[in-house]
Amino acid sequence: MHLSPSELILNADGSIYHLNLLPQDIAHTIITVGDPDRVSEVSDHFDSIEIKKGKREFITHTGHLNGKRISVVSTGIGTDNIDIVLNELDALVNIDFDTRKVRKNRIRLKITRIGTSGAIQKDIPVNSWILTELAIGFDGLLHFYKNDFNEFTDMEDEFVRQTHWSPNKSRPYIVRYDEELADIFGSNRIRLGVTTTNTGFYGPQGRNLRISSSFEHFTESIADFRYQDRQITNLEMETSGIYALSKLLGHQAISLNCILANRATGEFSKNPKESVQELIKFALNKISSQ
Numbered sequence: 001m002h003l004s005p006s007e008l009i010l011n012a013d014g015s016i017y018h019l020n021l022l023p024q025d026i027a028h029t030i031i032t033v034g035d036p037d038r039v040s041e042v043s044d045h046f047d048s049i050e051i052k053k054g055k056r057e058f059i060t061h062t063g064h065l066n067g068k069r070i071s072v073v074s075t076g077i078g079t080d081n082i083d084i085v086l087n088e089l090d091a092l093v094n095i096d097f098d099t100r101k102v103r104k105n106r107i108r109l110k111i112t113r114i115g116t117s118g119a120i121q122k123d124i125p126v127n128s129w130i131l132t133e134l135a136i137g138f139d140g141l142l143h144f145y146k147n148d149f150n151e152f153t154d155m156e157d158e159f160v161r162q163t164h165w166s167p168n169k170s171r172p173y174i175v176r177y178d179e180e181l182a183d184i185f186g187s188n189r190i191r192l193g194v195t196t197t198n199t200g201f202y203g204p205q206g207r208n209l210r211i212s213s214s215f216e217h218f219t220e221s222i223a224d225f226r227y228q229d230r231q232i233t234n235l236e237m238e239t240s241g242i243y244a245l246s247k248l249l250g251h252q253a254i255s256l257n258c259i260l261a262n263r264a265t266g267e268f269s270k271n272p273k274e275s276v277q278e279l280i281k282f283a284l285n286k287i288s289s290q
């Protein structure tokens with residue numbers, strides 16, 4: 001099928017619409033970060049940088065570390081941006097921009113998110129790290145795509161039941177990490193977790209500044225959720241979208257969370273920059289030695 005100019009949108013130089021990248025600009029090993037300023041905090045560790053491009057909040061640096069070609073891409077905040085980033089990264093490798101047709105031989109990207117997050121269990125200290133094994137999406141992005149995801153229907157139903165989830169909100173969906181990619185991050189410094197991806201930072205994460213969250217005692221309620229031996233560990237705003245679209249598009253994805261806030265104890269990291277920098281170094285060491 002030929003993709004029309006309104007579906008596959010290319011800029012005048014042939015680059016993809018939002019990411020502003022040409023197919024040759026990206027590596028097959030990708031790190032995503034939310035914060036555009038974090039891109040150079042990652043690429044500062046590269047041995048060399050080949051490409052620096054960007055548009056809006058989507059900044060990309062591609063370079064080499066220990067002989068491995070890596071791209072680091074900022075997504076900005078939220079799963080609406082993840083929809084753009086994942087579709088455009090996939091188009092860069094799996095659609096021929098000249099013929100506007102999907103390629104027969106598909107490339108499988110390895111995508112690692114390095115993000116920040118808030119813990120909801122008392123025993124998860126600030127500045128610790130969580131690798132998301134299961135992502136629970138409150139964002140609804142998956143529901144806009146045809147899918148047959150049903151591995152976690154029972155757990156989703158149980159979540160709706162235990163938390164009295166309002167029918168006014170989209171049904172939470174659960175997606176698993178890519179186990180093969182996760183294996184390279186094995187370390188006693190990192191724990192596996194169940195991460196909820198929320199549609200906002202304040203009300204949707206149970207924060208009440210001047211307006212109140214409609215879900216009273218939100219963090220306590222989801223912290224109390226139990227399914228077999230599982231409990232929810234942390235909250236952030238992108239992982240479920242990354243896992244869901246990676247699975248649909250045939251890419252491998254994992255999400256590393258640097259815990260900056262603990263919502264149960266009320267703490268916030270006193271040294272967030274250093275803490276994220278440590279996680280970046282840890283991740284780059286693992287990724288570049290593969």
Ligand SMILES: O=P(O)(O)O[C@H]1O[C@H](CO)[C@@H](O)[C@H]1O
Pocket residue numbers: 033034035076077078114115116117201236237238
């Ligand atoms: O630090 P990043 O990667 O942006 O991740 C977290 O921080 C932002 C909120 O402050 C959200 O994007 C959340 O997911």
Ligand SMILES: O=c1cc[nH]c(=O)[nH]1
Pocket residue numbers: 116117118119201205235236237260261
């Ligand atoms: O509490 C937090 C901290 C970082 N990022 C989030 O989304 N929530």
